[in-house]
Amino acid sequence: MPGLPAPITVSRSPGVRRGNRRRRRETASAWAYISPSVLIILGLGVVPVVWSLLLSFQADDLVTPSRLVGLDNYHALAKDPHFAQAVVNTLLYTVLYVPLSIVFGLLLALALNRRIRFIGLYRTLFFVPFIISATAQGVLFSFILDPQFGVANSLLHHLGLSPQGFLSDPGQALLVLVGITLWSGTGFCVVVYLAALQDVPPSLVEAARLDGAGRWQVLRHVTLPAITPMTVFLLLWQVINSLQVFDLVYVTTKGGPLGSTTVIVYFIWEQAFKNFTAGYGAAAAYVLAIALLVIAVGVRVLRRPGRRRAAEVSR
Structure with missing residues (x-):
């Protein structure tokens, strides 16, 4: 224009x-x-992941053609007493193992967070059990805790105590598994807490001592708030590991005796590869996956106030 x-x-x-x-x-x-x-x-x-999700809505024995059953596998899980027992065993294992591993890890880290002779050796010795595979741990403790020929009962005999069933006793087997896992898993908590303790600003500790705070008050009001993010991380990590325990159970007890050590992952393996009900096992696996997702989201929500407190302490 x-x-x-x-x-x-x-x-x-x-x-x-x-x-x-x-x-x-x-x-x-x-x-x-x-x-x-x-x-x-x-x-x-x-x-x-996608294939197992589709499999959880089917009746499949991994041999013959599968057929769609909808939510029937999940409805059957809700009524299965063996699955209920596996859930209870897993929760009991988690409730015992997670707090004890974190508390023992913190106490050992506090004891090892100082300058003494051979401190590097001590730290290494506490961490070595963590790098041993669960299979090797199971084989080792199966020999040690054997009711007839194990070293543990031999030692009890020399002390004048009655022999114990350990892994063959329904009342002791799960507790023994918790003890074995504590022997190996506490070392990871020790290493993480050591790193967190060495990252606590020395100026805060010194200022608290100048203000008249004792060792317990420094630990409670300075050290513990500063390492709260690591505590939350360990809580989430240990819960996930305890809910997924399988190797140790498979090597030592095979879910027995009398189902006292059948945990969720072993139940899933048993249904999928022993009973050849793969769809049913996949449904149980997704119940566990949803539980882990809920725990992860919950811990992440709880972690936000801990981050704010740690930031305030660092200031």
Whole structure:
């Protein structure tokens, strides 16, 4: 139209075009490098999760063709006394193991957080059991706690005490498993707490002592609030590990005696690969997955006030 200025056209310079082409080549090269990893993650992570979710709505023995049953597997779980016993055993194991491992880990970390001779050796000795596989632990303690030929009963005999059933006694087996796991799992808590304690600002501790605070008051009002984020992390980590315990149970007790050590993951394995009711086992697995998700979300919500308190202490 007359009177309007002509539109301004901006032509890209050769340098800009070369830069765009170079960025596109770099992007294509990056995807070429990471695509194998992405495919592996999708193949080993996402696909099995989706497949097991679909399997939980089917009756499948992994041999004959499956058939859709909807929510029947979940309804059957709600009425299954064996699943209820597995849930109770798992919760009891978790309630015993998690607090004890955290408390013992904190106490040992406080004892090891000082400058004494051979402190590095002591820290290493407490951490070594953690790196031993659960299978090796199970084999080791199966020999030690054998009711007839084990070292533990031999020692009790020399002390004049009656022999114990340990892993073969329905009243003791789960408690013994908790003790074995404490022997190995406390070392991880010790290492995490040691790192957290060494990160506590020395100026805060010194200021509290100058104000007349004793050792217990420094621990309660300075040290513990400062390491609260690590405590929350350990709580979540140990709960997830305890709810997923399987190797130790499989090697030592096979869920016995009389189902006293049948935990949820062992129940899932038993249903899927021993009884050949894969759909039923997948439904139990998703019940466990939902429980873990709820716990993770709950701990994350509870962690926010702890972060604010830790920030206030660090100031």
